[in-house]
Amino acid sequence: MMRSAVDGAVPVRCSVCDGTLTMRFRDALDPESKQKFDILACTVCGLGHTSPVPADISAYYSSSYHGSRHSVTAQYCAMRRARLVFRSGCRVGRVLDIGCGDCAFLGELRRRGFDPVGIELGTNVAALHAKFCVRERLDEIAHLSPFAAVTLWHSLEHFGDPRQVLLQARALMQADGVLAIAVPNADGWQARVYGPRWFHLDVPRHLHHFCVPALVRLIGDTGFVIERLYHVEFEYDLFGWIQSAIDCVVPESRVLFHKLTGKPSGNQWVATSFGLLAVMAPIGVAATVGGAWAGSGGTIIAIARSRV
Ligand SMILES: [Zn+2]
Incomplete structure (x- = not known):
């Protein structure tokens, strides 16, 4: 949770168009490291940039990151x-x-x-x-x-x-x-x-x-x-709707994702997460189809x- 724990540089120009960057939002939580990062957005092309950029990004990929993500x-x-x-x-x-x-x-x-x-x-x-x-x-x-x-x-x-x-x-x-x-x-x-x-x-x-x-x-x-x-x-969009909604309710992040992909996680919020999955699934399907139709998926x- 300590902002000072992130060792890295703050981006100053857009990686795509060299435009200037402004704050989009602060304190996006990494549920894996428990550290928080800002998102800076380019004023010209809109590209978002994670800030700061960790000096050693490999430290943020756990041994279980790859494999069975789908x-x-x-x-x-x-x-x-x-x-x-x-x-x-x-x-x-x-x-x-x-x-x-x-x-x-x-x-x-x-x-x-x-x-x-x-x-x-x-x-x-x-x-x-x-x-x-x-x-x-x-x-x-x-x-x-x-x-x-x-x-x-x-x-x-x-x-x-x-x-x-x-x-x-x-x-x-x-x-x-x-x-x-x-x-x-x-x-x-x-x-x-x-x-x-x-x-x-x-x-x-x-x-x-x-x-x-x-x-x-x-x-x-x-x-x-x-x-x-x-x-x-489809499944990527649908899961984004569902897991994000669960993360707004359940204190522990990504419980459903970790269970479905066989990653290590606790068991405290599993039943709640699957209950919310049942509630969110039809809403997520409708939102996924709507987003695709509107060009905003x-x-x-x-x-x-x-x-x-
Ligand atoms: Zn840009």
Whole structure:
């Protein structure tokens, strides 16, 4: 809870457009470290910035962070994402997934005949990574380029310099290659309703908080042309509505998330959380569908193509 415990720098300029930053809100709680962070927003493009930026961000990823983050929806999620790549016209070749987590998406790509390569930090999922070509840094897989597609499923917001990541991705792609990015929408309905209590804020692991204008600008500035924008990832959006609502009522954060994904947690609030799940589920479905329809969902997915 001690603000002074966070060792890190306060961002002063926007990571996407170099605009000035103003306070969006203070004291967003990290339920894992119990530390609090501010969110600064760019006055030009709207990109949110976590402040301060921890000097050692790896300290905020527990050993149980990776793996099973999608619980029972993992296979459905991987199939849907693979379909998005397929529909973009990329149907064969080597695909790079930056932030591949537990490799569920890499497995789905392999089943569809692609040659998957992953980037992920840490060695706590080494056993899964042994089945695939997974490295920690982009320069370690440069010899495997050019890639037909590069994907970042909820990973771009974790990087300190998202512009540099997309420039590096662009350099590794074939001409006319496909870029697929999914990020939480920090300007969507659920982000606005819950503010600092929004489940998908996830400070300080999310160093940036995208809105449509910021993401569109970043993609365009780094050598890509956007072909399609989507405004929902159904189970991701739905869970954001439900867990955020529970966190407004229950003193212990993320109880439902920890139970559903097999993470360590106490048992005191489990029954209450599942009771609230039953109440919130229909409301969450309606809000998810409404947000997607209004272009103000909990997720932004961008499908883009590298400019030739
Ligand atoms: Zn900006």
